[in-house]
Amino acid sequence: MVVKHVSEVPNNPVDMSGAEKVRMRLLISEEDGAPNFRMRLFEVEEGGCSPYHSHPYEHEVFVLEGEGMIRSREGNQELKPGSVVFVPPNEEHQFVNRGKGAFKFICLIPLQKP
């Protein structure tokens, strides 16, 4: 069993084209023995966003803090603490901080990507 606190996990800048003012903590991964999926915590600073992109695997998201938005082909939808998002494989998406202060969310992905 692995027990830790987010404050102990490095908060690394996301170095990806289109990502602005985004940091990520890798909370649970294969290094902890996870066999199926990874848990990550994203922090998007004021004015920041993730890339507008798609990929062949899903996201399962839970919003912890702040005011944000998810952009997709279907339009924009507002996100706040307690918002839950399922992004299916291959669907374009972008997370945008629309508020004051940080926008924070948990985002899980499968380990075996198609």
Next chain:
Amino acid sequence: MVVKHVSEVPNNPVDMSGAEKVRMRLLISEEDGAPNFRMRLFEVEEGGCSPYHSHPYEHEVFVLEGEGMIRSREGNQELKPGSVVFVPPNEEHQFVNRGKGAFKFICLIPLQKP
């Protein structure tokens, strides 16, 4: 894409031997199109706990609110908001509310159980 808020998701009592004062919201599942894992939100009322048990699949947990504890063969470990737990397959565990008010956590499981 599916966007919802926890407040829209039914909060059902967990009817399982050993579960006391526990409710669960099924946030993301195969009904939303999820191919690999399920996201659930558990609320353990004051004085409540989940069963002390094991099963052949893992848990990935993020604590949202309250003061709790996870029991295992290794002993008891305290949990608070921001605590992260990986419970490997087949490892005995129990979540216990140790504080005043609700103890709330996100818990993910794989869809394909061994």
